[in-house]
Amino acid sequence: MLIRVYSKPRCQQCTATKRWLTEHGIPFVVEDIREPGNLAAAQALGHTSAPVVVVGEQSWSGFRPDKLGELVEQVKEAA
DSSP: OOEEEEEOTTOHHHHHHHHHHHHTTOOOEEEETTSHHHHHHHHHTTOOSSOEEEETTEEEESOOHHHHHHHHHHHHHHO
16 A cells, blocks of 8 residues: 655644654655645645645545544555
């Protein structure tokens, strides 16, 4: 299961999301949202604020502990 986090520097919600994933042992890939292709990808999903978390067909923006908690369950089920 590939987890992609579109992030930008000095973004508190981005930092909180990446910290949460790291603390829960969930591997993820960070993409710099300032890169034109990455910005376009995040916008194509309908998001206008960082971070944008993409897991399969699901995506959300912002620091979302509720969605991150669901993600832990998905990772456990996939293992």
